[in-house]
Amino acid sequence: MAARPATEGSADQRRDAMLRAAAELIAERGFADTRIADVAKRVGASPALVIYYFGTKDRLLTEALRFSEQSFYAAADRLLASTSSIEKRLDALVQLTCIPQDYDDIPGAWGLWFDLWAQAFRHPEVKRDRVELDQRWRSIIERIVRDGIRAGEIAEVDAKQFAVTFAALLDGLSIQTALEDPEVDPQRAYGIAMDFAAGTLGISRRAKRRRRSSASTRR
Amino acid sequence: MAARPATEGSADQRRDAMLRAAAELIAERGFADTRIADVAKRVGASPALVIYYFGTKDRLLTEALRFSEQSFYAAADRLLASTSSIEKRLDALVQLTCIPQDYDDIPGAWGLWFDLWAQAFRHPEVKRDRVELDQRWRSIIERIVRDGIRAGEIAEVDAKQFAVTFAALLDGLSIQTALEDPEVDPQRAYGIAMDFAAGTLGISRRAKRRRRSSASTRR
DNA sequence: CTCCTTAGACTGAACGGTCAGTCAGTTGCA
DNA sequence: TGCAACTGACTGACCGTTCAGTCTAAGGAG
Numbered sequence: 082m083a084a085r086p087a088t089e090g091s092a093d094q095r096r097d098a099m100l101r102a103a104a105e106l107i108a109e110r111g112f113a114d115t116r117i118a119d120v121a122k123r124v125g126a127s128p129a130l131v132i133y134y135f136g137t138k139d140r141l142l143t144e145a146l147r148f149s150e151q152s153f154y155a156a157a158d159r160l161l162a163s164t165s166s167i168e169k170r171l172d173a174l175v176q177l178t179c180i181p182q183d184y185d186d187i188p189g190a191w192g193l194w195f196d197l198w199a200q201a202f203r204h205p206e207v208k209r210d211r212v213e214l215d216q217r218w219r220s221i222i223e224r225i226v227r228d229g230i231r232a233g234e235i236a237e238v239d240a241k242q243f244a245v246t247f248a249a250l251l252d253g254l255s256i257q258t259a260l261e262d263p264e265v266d267p268q269r270a271y272g273i274a275m276d277f278a279a280g281t282l283g284i285s286r287r288a289k290r291r292r293r294s295s296a297s298t299r300r
Numbered sequence: 301m302a303a304r305p306a307t308e309g310s311a312d313q314r315r316d317a318m319l320r321a322a323a324e325l326i327a328e329r330g331f332a333d334t335r336i337a338d339v340a341k342r343v344g345a346s347p348a349l350v351i352y353y354f355g356t357k358d359r360l361l362t363e364a365l366r367f368s369e370q371s372f373y374a375a376a377d378r379l380l381a382s383t384s385s386i387e388k389r390l391d392a393l394v395q396l397t398c399i400p401q402d403y404d405d406i407p408g409a410w411g412l413w414f415d416l417w418a419q420a421f422r423h424p425e426v427k428r429d430r431v432e433l434d435q436r437w438r439s440i441i442e443r444i445v446r447d448g449i450r451a452g453e454i455a456e457v458d459a460k461q462f463a464v465t466f467a468a469l470l471d472g473l474s475i476q477t478a479l480e481d482p483e484v485d486p487q488r489a490y491g492i493a494m495d496f497a498a499g500t501l502g503i504s505r506r507a508k509r510r511r512r513s514s515a516s517t518r519r
Numbered sequence: 520c521t522c523c524t525t526a527g528a529c530t531g532a533a534c535g536g537t538c539a540g541t542c543a544g545t546t547g548c549a
Numbered sequence: 550t551g552c553a554a555c556t557g558a559c560t561g562a563c564c565g566t567t568c569a570g571t572c573t574a575a576g577g578a579g
Contacts, residue, residue, distance in 0.1 A: 132541085137539080138540085195414060200330075252472035260427060263431065347566090349529055
């Protein structure tokens with residue numbers, strides 16, 4: 082009815098709202114089945130306005146993907162800043178990836194990774210972005226290990242090698258939990274990841290069992 | 301012009317040709333961007349015939365996904381049958397997953413996994429299928445290990461646990477190689493996987509370096 | 520052997536729904 | 550007055566699916 086509803090915030094806030102809405106919708110329906118009309122409806126705007134901001138559907142969706150992944154890494158960074166023991170840090174990291182939950186208010190966000198991968202596989206620009214994102218992820222792991230070594234919590238190991246391996250393992254495990262494989266429930270995935278870390282880094286895992294047994298939110 | 305062109309084979313063969321064409325196209329363009337018209341063109345038929353065989357586009361694509369994954373496992377089975385040493389078997393398995401190549405004449409087949417995952421994440425039926433497929437995959441690994449134990453090649457280990465972990469690691473690694481991550485090239489992925497297997501199962505890895513250095517076909 | 524029938528394989532053309540993107544214009548603030 | 554934010558109505562392309570009908574091989578019946 083009216084232009085500039087004034088109820089909504091600034092242009093930047095609206096843009097963000099659209100990105101968030103798009104990310105949610107991609108997670109729910111998938112990249113290809115997300116319509117700009119849906120995004121528009123979710124933020125209470127006209128489809129035309131979405132185009133006004135993003136130019137094309139493709140740009141909107143691609144930016145939304147980036148937006149969401151970045152918010153994931155931001156969460157990881159925060160988490161890393163709030164703890165210092167290597168054990169607690171790894172624990173938090175593994176929970177972040179293996180246990181389905183909304184790490185940053187985007188529900189079912191794991192679905193986004195699948196779409197990101199599928200998109201990256203076919204579009205060079207997205208591919209470049211993804212590589213960057215993943216390097217960031219590995220460097221977070223690397224930093225945790227280096228800090229652990231420096232603090233004398235663990236012995237010297239090849240931090241980079243560990244990061245690459247551990248990141249791959251976590252990816253693989255979270256595929257299973259995201260897809261609800263009955264043989265690899267979140268508990269088990271968590272255990273496998275922590276066992277590997279403990280074994281490789283030489284940390285003893287004690288008294289970690291029988292916790293958060295009902296914490297695996299089933300989406 | 302003519303019905304029953306007679307140049308083509310039986311109905312079954314045509315169905316298969318369509319499935320194969322669909323799988324190829326999904327690998328190239330992605331699930332959502334595959335048109336029945338393209339499939340029809342690739343097999344030299346009319347779009348109507350494709351519908352005639354599969355009813356709907358969705359059924360065609362879903363079946364194509366299954367078709368291709370099964371051909372992957374068939375390749376794995378064959379491979380398992382042709383060697384018996386645990387070391388050679390694992391080596392072949394790792395190469396199958398980590399080194400980009402056409403395992404069964406469908407080029408760029410890794411892209412199919414991304415689409416399968418994305419599809420499984422959202423559609424219960426596909427999800428069930430995928431779980432089954434993955435259990436088959438793990439049981440292949442498990443069998444290799446059990447055979448190795450029985451033959452006295454390696455010490456007793458929890459074969460199931462190893463299978464789940466190793467499968468996850470391989471998934472994670474092949475994501476990186478499929479997406480051409482510069483830090484995780486096929487060589488390195490291969491090395492990481494084999495190191496893990498060797499370390500966990502207690503096999504010594506000797507004289508495996510400096511092989512197939514130029515074998516990583518860049519798609 | 521020939522005619523007739525039937526069923527399955529197959530097609531061209533058209534239909535109808537869905538959307539991304541356009542456009543001409545409106546509103547309100549600075 | 551001018552500019553940025555915003556909209557409703559529209560359109561043009563795309564594409565899955567339908568349909569009415571064609572062609573052919575196979576299998577009797579005479």
